[in-house]
Amino acid sequence: MGIAITLEQACAWLREQDDILILTHQNPDGDTLGSAFALYYALRALGKRVRVECSDEFPRKYRFMFPDYQPEAFEERFVVAADIADTQLFGKKLERYSGAVDLCIDHHPSNTFYAAQTYLVADAAATAEAICDVIDGLGVTLDLPMATCIYTGLSTDTGCFRFSNTTAKTLSTASRMVALGVDNAEINLQMFSHKTQSRIAIEREVYNTMEYHFGNRCAVIWMTRAMLEQAGADDAELEGVSAIPTQIEGVEVGVTLREKEGGYKVSLRTSRYINASEICARLGGGGHARAAGCFLAATLEEAKRQVLVLVKQAFDRYDAEQ
Template structure:
């Protein structure tokens, strides 16, 4: 039995060994985080377990087609007066990505950490970390098999959503033969791929269009045109009526410009905090940059939050990218 299989079996035993769980994903959850958290819920239900599924903040409404979405508890608006001895964290690149939920952990908490980010620091009591996996949902598929649960449309929909979103619609280089095998298997349970793709990848709000129009006016090229960046200021949110969710994905417009190696978005959704998202092609590992700045992610997709002004955040990232690319930002 190989070590990876041992880890999967240990994760399944963790779910079987406890009766009541706190299930959580990372702050500002994406499709893999949300699909994986709700996928864990589907597994726990079949095992006859109790659970509370939470996030520090809002979960994007575009994922409200997923089963048990209405049970996702936003702790910033609906605090929880309970502590848990068994916790399952999914898709959290490091401990800080769990957000302010650790106050819910009991004194002797046992924590199952399931993730695929190379920046994960193994913060769990039990760690199932596979950096070769395209998505946490891919790992959960193996856990579900090991736990002996019955696959159905609800579980399949959660896991398929995670696979679809973290592979960019099966377009990114992390799309492996195994990913496609799992996706094909999940479709057998009634998942409609066109509908999931429409909700997760295609459909946008009008507020997104309005904030995109403002953000594109800030588009800059630097570092010998190897870096493209875009900025969203607080006043842009006010003018457009958009929220932080509407500003998601803007970094891809930078990354997709021909010749650009790194795309960066700077989003100032509140005073004194700038959300930095980075997307890379081949020359730069942006997960290493993000980790240096207190964040995490993948080699080609990563992010962090920098405390300070927009100008300070831009200067910090500019200098780090100079070092990574070996090119002055003024060239």
């Protein structure tokens, strides 16, 4: 296990190094990429050779942060991990570096200290917040590309400053980035606001199916294959649909049924006190306490009935305990 180091030590290390490889986690998001590329720009400003790598392709959605990026070929002499809490997150392509990280910069309290040295800021909303301090510590003047990366990391990891990880420092850092000219509205539009027409079409269909049960504490939605086809929605566009029922005030259990070959895939979400995983386990599935799933080889009505019987039992047990 490696050691925890301070901001000053992290900056001192980076100042001394050259030919630096910066790693991002698999399924890259705005924070791992924003952090890595902000640091990339800063180290380049110091005249160093730097490269950023990821096990997955950089998603198109995030490329505005590094539109002209061309990886430079060189033999790395110092490896930095940005926003990677655990070696399991390196992904296949970067797996070979998991024991070879010289410096990890992260904000996850669950960081396993797999790197030789870790600069961990566990109360930072995003790794980008820590990277901003690193860039200041390196004596590099923040420019617009760096600020764009940092802002994107902050915004995406906080649900646009909405979640409880957003601190006064997160907001003041974001303020500083916007003062540097970051097009915050455009970034948020790209990151959060947009829904495709087919997503809107599927939401409409799904809203039309919504049923409430057990004193409105359970909401059920469903999607048939015909509905999905008609809306022209692909799997990526269905992301988050199963979160719709539990967004409703007073709904503890949200059930989403989606038609698949031979039956229905069930997604169960719960808000506070019903264990979704226990219910799905009884139907041959599994998952977490607040989000679980199973597959039922049944018609829509029969699948719904099977789930609702167990949801009712769970409510009855909960109510009896109150």
